[in-house]
Amino acid sequence: MEGRAAALGAGTVLNALATGTGAAFGIDVETRATVELDPAANGVDGEIAEDADADTDLIERCVALATERWGDGEGGRVRTDSDVPLAAGLKSSSAAANATVLATCDALGLAVGDGGRASDDAVGDGGRASDDAVGDGGRASDDAVDDDPDDPAVDVTRLEACRLGVRAAREAGVTVTGAFDDATASMLGGVTVTDNDADELRVREAVDWDVLVWTPPERAYSADADVARCEAVAPMADLVADLALDGRYGEAMTVNGLAFSAALGFDADPAVEAMPHATAVSLSGTGPSVVAVADPADPETDLDAVADAWGDRPGTLRRTTTRNDGAAVE
Ligand SMILES: Nc1ncnc2c1ncn2[C@@H]1O[C@H](COP(=O)(O)OP(=O)(O)OP(=O)(O)O)[C@@H](O)[C@H]1O
Numbered sequence: 001m002e003g004r005a006a007a008l009g010a011g012t013v014l015n016a017l018a019t020g021t022g023a024a025f026g027i028d029v030e031t032r033a034t035v036e037l038d039p040a041a042n043g044v045d046g047e048i049a050e051d052a053d054a055d056t057d058l059i060e061r062c063v064a065l066a067t068e069r070w071g072d073g074e075g076g077r078v079r080t081d082s083d084v085p086l087a088a089g090l091k092s093s094s095a096a097a098n099a100t101v102l103a104t105c106d107a108l109g110l111a112v113g114d115g116g117r118a119s120d121d122a123v124g125d126g127g128r129a130s131d132d133a134v135g136d137g138g139r140a141s142d143d144a145v146d147d148d149p150d151d152p153a154v155d156v157t158r159l160e161a162c163r164l165g166v167r168a169a170r171e172a173g174v175t176v177t178g179a180f181d182d183a184t185a186s187m188l189g190g191v192t193v194t195d196n197d198a199d200e201l202r203v204r205e206a207v208d209w210d211v212l213v214w215t216p217p218e219r220a221y222s223a224d225a226d227v228a229r230c231e232a233v234a235p236m237a238d239l240v241a242d243l244a245l246d247g248r249y250g251e252a253m254t255v256n257g258l259a260f261s262a263a264l265g266f267d268a269d270p271a272v273e274a275m276p277h278a279t280a281v282s283l284s285g286t287g288p289s290v291v292a293v294a295d296p297a298d299p300e301t302d303l304d305a306v307a308d309a310w311g312d313r314p315g316t317l318r319r320t321t322t323r324n325d326g327a328a329v330e
């Protein structure tokens, strides 16, 4: 009983630590999980390929919760290998949890979602699931954006799998709000806007951007973030949420970056340097990575110029793109 899956890293549009409302977008950086289930095993053993000393509690809980929910409580082994740097603001925990839950479903022989990756058509009304599209008093329902839960060929929808990973993240103590924003961006791709207090998806929309990521050498664990300082910028977070719910993701992201860099004590210089050349730029998650994006249709944008401006800083620069297909069984 072996299963494999991959899930996306993501960048931030709105950090949810101030108000519980968050927004993120999937990028083309993956975490892969391999799960071997053994009905005779006592518990789950986890391994993280890049870091033998990293905490494996999250992925072990993901397997245990998934077999409890959809299997017979099997134990076994889980191994992740990842292009998403751990605790760098690029949603490594969400990617690891999503990949592990899907790999466990695969090992159990369950059909996930639409048999793999949803196309834009499968996730709503031509890309943007708006409140109006479902008319339920202000929230896009899961049905409007998820794989069809009534499809007899689907055993587990990706949103169900995503919510289980968020539960594991809360139990493992690696998140402040549950990070349903990051988890949905990693699982569904595109940009998502969520209510993390209720684990509700408000908007999901495809987005096509070129992406430049600067990751400094230091690490910042979300669980250690100064939540009171984030709550102090709540009025700015409300403004960012309004922009994001209006589909003005770029402006939302840049305002978010300035507010949360200040709240969390990160230098805003990289953002200021990028602004003349980028559609948007922000501190991602609880840092330390900074993500700049460029709309390829906008001739004013130039991520090479941003890379030049950031080039002398310590750490790594990565060029990538947004992804709209999300996580999948492999
Ligand atoms: N590849 C991985 N395999 C297994 N567990 C992982 C992996 N990457 C991250 N984790 C788990 O997630 C924890 C880090 O979570 P944290 O939220 O601090 O980082 P992040 O998700 O990258 O940050 P942010 O939310 O700011 O983007 C690690 O301590 C580990 O338990």
Ligand SMILES: O=C(O)C1=C[C@@H](O)[C@@H](O)[C@H](O)C1
Residues within 6 Å of the ligand: 012, 014, 015, 016, 017, 022, 023, 091, 174, 175, 176, 177, 178, 179, 181, 182, 222, 223, 284, 285, 286
């Ligand atoms: O741990 C959390 O709850 C979060 C961490 C960061 O990634 C934030 O960007 C996210 O909105 C919420």
